[in-house]
Amino acid sequence: MLTQYEIEQFINIYITKRPQSLLTEDLIQYHEPLTQAVTGKNVLVIGGAGTIGSWYIKALLKYKVGKLVVVDINENGLTELVRDLRSSLDYNIPEEFITYPVNFSDAVFEKILQHHGPFHIVANFAAHKHVRSEKDVFSIEAMIENNVFRTHKLIQQIAQTSVEHFFCVSTDKAANPVNIMGASKKLMEELLMAYSTQLPITTARFANVAFSNGSLPAGWLERLSKRQPWSSPRNVKRFFVSPKESGQLCLIASILGKPGDIFFPKLDPIRDMIPFNKIAFDLLYYMGLQPDVCHSEIDAKLKAQQLEPNSPTYPIYLFDSDTSGEKPYEEFFTENENIDYSRFHALGVIQNFTPKSLNQIEKIITELRNLFQRATVTKEEIVETLKIYLPHFSHIETGKGLDSKM
Numbered sequence: 001m002l003t004q005y006e007i008e009q010f011i012n013i014y015i016t017k018r019p020q021s022l023l024t025e026d027l028i029q030y031h032e033p034l035t036q037a038v039t040g041k042n043v044l045v046i047g048g049a050g051t052i053g054s055w056y057i058k059a060l061l062k063y064k065v066g067k068l069v070v071v072d073i074n075e076n077g078l079t080e081l082v083r084d085l086r087s088s089l090d091y092n093i094p095e096e097f098i099t100y101p102v103n104f105s106d107a108v109f110e111k112i113l114q115h116h117g118p119f120h121i122v123a124n125f126a127a128h129k130h131v132r133s134e135k136d137v138f139s140i141e142a143m144i145e146n147n148v149f150r151t152h153k154l155i156q157q158i159a160q161t162s163v164e165h166f167f168c169v170s171t172d173k174a175a176n177p178v179n180i181m182g183a184s185k186k187l188m189e190e191l192l193m194a195y196s197t198q199l200p201i202t203t204a205r206f207a208n209v210a211f212s213n214g215s216l217p218a219g220w221l222e223r224l225s226k227r228q229p230w231s232s233p234r235n236v237k238r239f240f241v242s243p244k245e246s247g248q249l250c251l252i253a254s255i256l257g258k259p260g261d262i263f264f265p266k267l268d269p270i271r272d273m274i275p276f277n278k279i280a281f282d283l284l285y286y287m288g289l290q291p292d293v294c295h296s297e298i299d300a301k302l303k304a305q306q307l308e309p310n311s312p313t314y315p316i317y318l319f320d321s322d323t324s325g326e327k328p329y330e331e332f333f334t335e336n337e338n339i340d341y342s343r344f345h346a347l348g349v350i351q352n353f354t355p356k357s358l359n360q361i362e363k364i365i366t367e368l369r370n371l372f373q374r375a376t377v378t379k380e381e382i383v384e385t386l387k388i389y390l391p392h393f394s395h396i397e398t399g400k401g402l403d404s405k406m
Contacts, residue, residue, distance in 0.1 A: 001225055002287065011210045011242045014282045015274060022241065022265060023248040025345040030256055037165070037255045038063040042118065045070045046104045046154070047125030049077030051212035052169060055247025056123060056254075057081070061091035068097045069116050071109065072126070075101035105150045110157065118161040123254050124154060124168045127185075130214060131173070131326065134180040135403055137379055141372045144382075147184040148191065152365055155195050163199065167254030168192055170203045170262065172239070175331045178396045182327075183386045186393070187364065193260055193355035202257030205264045205332050207239030209246045216276055220283060227307060229300035230316040231406040232280045237273040239330050241265060252347065262350035264332035266341070273330070277318055289314045297406055323400045334392065364389045 002010070012018060021027075027034070043060065047053045048070035054077075057070065072078050078099040085091050098116070102108050104126055113119075128143035151168055158166055170189055173182030192201045211217045220230050241249065245265075253263035267273075284291050292313040294300035303315035333339055333350055340349045356364075371377055371385055383395045 001221065007211055007221075008242070008244075010283065010286050011240075014286065015210045015240045015279060016242055016245070016272075018242075021248060022245050022346045023252065026252055026347065027248060029345070030252065034251070034255055035063055038065055038121070040064070040066040041120035041164070042067040042116070043069070043121040043123070044113075044116070044119040045123050045125070046072070047127065048072050048099070049074040049081050050125055051209055051243050052246045052250060053123075053125035054081050054084075055243045056125065056250045057085070057247070058091060058244075059247040059251040061085065061093060064092045065094050065121075066096070067116065068094050069112065069119070070097075070099045071102055071104055071112070072099070073101060073103050105153060113157060113161075118163070119158075120162075120164045121254065122154075122158055122163055122166045123250065124151065125250075126150070127169060128181060129171065131179045131181050131323070134379075137377055137382065140180055140379065140382055143181060144184050144187075144368060144372075147181075147188050149365065149369070151188050152191055152361075155191070155199065155201075159195070159199055165254050166199050166201045167250065167257075168201070168203050169250060170205045172205045172207060172264070172330050172332050173327065174205055175334050177390065177393050178327045180383065180386070180395070183390055183393045183395075186390055187386070189262065190356050190364075190389075191361055193353045194358050194361045196260035196353075196355065200259045202253050202259070202261045202263065204250055204253040205262060206246065206249055207241050207265060207267060207330065209243055210240045212243060212246075217279060217283070220280060224287075224314070227304055229294065229297075229304040229406065230280055230284075230314065231297065231300065232277045232316065232318055233321040234277055234318040235275050236277075236321050236326070237275050237329065239265070239267045239272055240274060249347065252344070256344075257349070258351070260351065260353050260355070262333075262337075262353065263347050264350070266346055266348050267332075269329075280316060284314055284316070288312075291316050293318060300406070317406065319405070322398055323405075326396065360389075 043065050045057055048057055049072035078101055128146050134140050171185045174186040174189055177183040177186050192203055223230055281291050290313045292315045294315050294317045297317055300315040300317040337350045338352045340351050343349055387393050
């Protein structure tokens with residue numbers, strides 16, 4: 001198995017193809033404003049045990065915050081976060097550094113807010129982030145509950161405080177969404193923008209985070225550790241940033257953005273978009289293995305079962321993507337959005353967003369809640385309701401989901 005250092009080297013050489021972070025120049029240029037904005041401040045990070053949240057914390061702790069409270073439902077992830085930070089010399093860990101394995105919609109979370117607040121900086125990374133989460137009405141309800149309803153509740157809680165920076169992470173899939181995950185994040189953006197006239201809210205859309213928790217590349221390493229075959233879509237291209245870059249991007253967006261700003265990385269479709277199957281092949285070569293391309297899932301499973309301990313090959317099954325909500329390409333913005341390319345070296349900013357009114361937002365949320373309270377509701381009804389409020393939502397439905405694949 002690869003060490004974390006080797007994974008980071010592989011990402012730099014074969015995926016991002018950047019010897020240093022995409023955000024290096026911006027971090028140098030804005031070092032003083034970042035230092036002034038963060039030093040001595042009380043910070044709350046929600047979803048801080050995940051890949052992006054933990055790397056946001058690592059980017060943040062290059063500066064000297066006054067207090068850091070981290071909330072996440074992943075108790076084991078929080079444990080590893082603490083061990084990771086306290087085992088390194090790279091971070092300025094404040095005297096008050098506390099983690100809580102709770103859901104940010106729980107009643108106890110309000111007590112945490114009241115006891116440890118007020119917070120100057122609040123960053124929310126808790127989200128359903130996978131397209132596969134739209135498998136049925138129950139998973140869809142859970143996704144909208146997390147990405148929209150709980151964010152709405154959090155905003156209302158934070159609005160009563162003197163917060164200086166409030167950030168929620170979005171996704172590139174919110175631009176012209178074709179899946180319900182992207183639509184839920186687009187609706188979350190609409191919610192954020194509606195409140196940005198009252199609160200200093202910013203967000204960010206960005207690319208796939210290479211080897212993030214639950215990602216396909218991270219899954220390959222899991223499969224290898226269990227001597228199970230790999231699988232990959234054939235010629236599905238995506239933009240990628242490294243885990244470190246994801247945290248740095250969100251730090252800049254959360255601290256240096258203006259209310260209502262939506263950030264995204266300046267990446268080139270020709271240079272920076274990479275097929276998953278190329279990454280899979282490069283990763284096997286990097287580990288000294290040759291890909292053994294299989295004709296079916298069962299063929300790949302049988303070959304994995306028969307692998308000799310020092311086999312020079314590894315089975316991989318390539319398939320054509322045919323699942324619901326799969327976009328053939330990525331985009332960070334739409335043709336109707338106003339983009340500022342001049343403020344940052346590596347980041348573009350969608351600005352002057354015309355928000356829906358708070359009354360419109362409340363109506364949308366109420367209608368969705370009422371829909372889910374019905375005895376029966378269909379996926380089609382949920383999609384049609386979302387389309388009323390998100391006119392650019394064009395759902396791709398094939399009747400197939402990723403849970404049916406390896």
